[in-house]
Amino acid sequence: MRILVVNAGSSSLKLRLVDDDDQVVARIDLPAIKLDTPSAELDAAIAGLGWIDAVGHRVVHGGTDFIDPVVVDEGVLAGMTALASLAPLHQPACIAGIRRAAALLPNVPQIACFDTAFHAGIPAAAAAYALPQAWRDRWPLRRFGFHGLSHAWAARHAAELVGRPLDELRIVTCHLGAGASLAAVAGGRSVDTTMGFTPLEGLVMATRSGSVDPGLVVWLQRDAGLSLDTIAEGLEHGAGLLGLAGSADMREVLAGAARGDAGSTLARDVYLHRLRAGIAAMAAALGGLDVLVFTGGVGEHAPEIRAGAVAGLGFLGLRIDASRNGASISNARIDAGSGPVVVVVESREDLEIARAVRSVIRRGAAA
Secondary structure, three states: OOEEEEEEOOOEEEEEEEOOOOOEEEEEEEEOOOOOOOOHHHHHHHHOOOOOOEEEEEEOOOOOOOOOOEEOOHHHHHHHHHOHHHOOOOHHHHHHHHHHHHHHOOOOOEEEEEOOHHHOOOOHHHHEOOOOHHHHHHOOOEOOOOOHHHHHHHHHHHHHHHOOOHHHOEEEEEEEOOOEEEEEEEOOEEEEEOOOOOOOOOOOOOOOOOOOOHHHHHHHHHOOOOOHHHHHHHHHHOOHHHHHHOOOOHHHHHHHHHHOOHHHHHHHHHHHHHHHHHHHHHHHHHOOOOEEEEEHHHHHHOHHHHHHHHHOOHHHOOOEOHHHHHHOOOOEEOEOOOOOEEEEOOOOHHHHHHHHHHHHHHHHHHO
C-alpha cells in the first residue's frame, strides 16, 4: 500500500509518499494553497508520484465530532469547515488540500487524521473550563489540545526506545517547534495537555503568546482601545519569542542570549520558565514520570533548551548526560542513567498518519 501523506499548513504544503515499510519514497515541499485556487505545482507533483492507494491528510481541528480518522465525504468537509474559526490559520488550508487531492485522485480514498483526536478522551477535570453554565451549554467550550499526531508518535516511539510496553509508562511528550505543546500520556492515552480551545493556550511559541490572563485581553479592548482583530493578530503573529526578542527563530534567540542581548535573554528565560512549569504540571497529572520526550524542531535541535528545562526539574529525578545531550542525535536517550528516562525523538507525523490510514483501510476491508 502506497500512502500519500498531505500536511497542508498556513505557509507550506508537504507531500510524503510512504510505502508499506514506512519508507518515504517521495518527499515534496510546496507553497501553501488556498480554497478554489488552482495550483499547477501541486497538480504536477501528484501526477508524478505514480500509483497511490490512499491519501492521509493532517487536519488541525476535529472538534467534538471527529475523534478518530475518517474517510472524507461532503458531510465530513462541512463539519471541518464549521470548525474553521477555531483554527483560522490552518483549517482552511487543510480543507483546500483535501479538495484538490480528491479532484486529482477521484477514485482514491481521502482520509482525514485529526490533531485533536489524541486528546479527545482526556478527563473532564482536564478538559473543562470553569465558565458560566449557559456558555458551556451553548458552545463546545473545552480544552481540545493539538499536535496529537506528533504526541502519539513520540510516546509510542519513546516506549520502543526504552524497551518497555507503552501501556506501562507515564510519559510527558514535549512537542517544541514554531508551535509548542506538552501532553501527559498514561498507558498510551493522553490525559492532559497544554493547548486548549485553540492553539494559543499553553507554552510560549515562536509568534504565539501562549497563556495570558484573560483579563489582560479584556483590558486591551475595553480600556486600551485595541480592536479584536488587532489583539488577535498580536497574540497569533506578534507575540511569543518574536514579541520578546524580536526574532521567532530559537537559534537566533539563543545566539542573542549568548551575546548578552537583554531581549533574547528574557525570551529564553520566559520560554524555559513556562516549559519547566508545564512539564511539572503534566507529571503531576500522571502521578509521576517514567519518560520525558523532546520532539519537534526545537525539541530535536536545541540541546540548550533541553538542558535548561531538565536543570530545573531535579526534584522529579530528571538528569541529563551533557555529552549525550550535546550530540543532538534524534531517537536516542540523553539521560544520565538514573531516574526517569529522557529521550529525543524525531517528529514523524507522516508515519503516524500513514499508520492511521492503514487502520481505516483495513477496517473498511473487513467490514
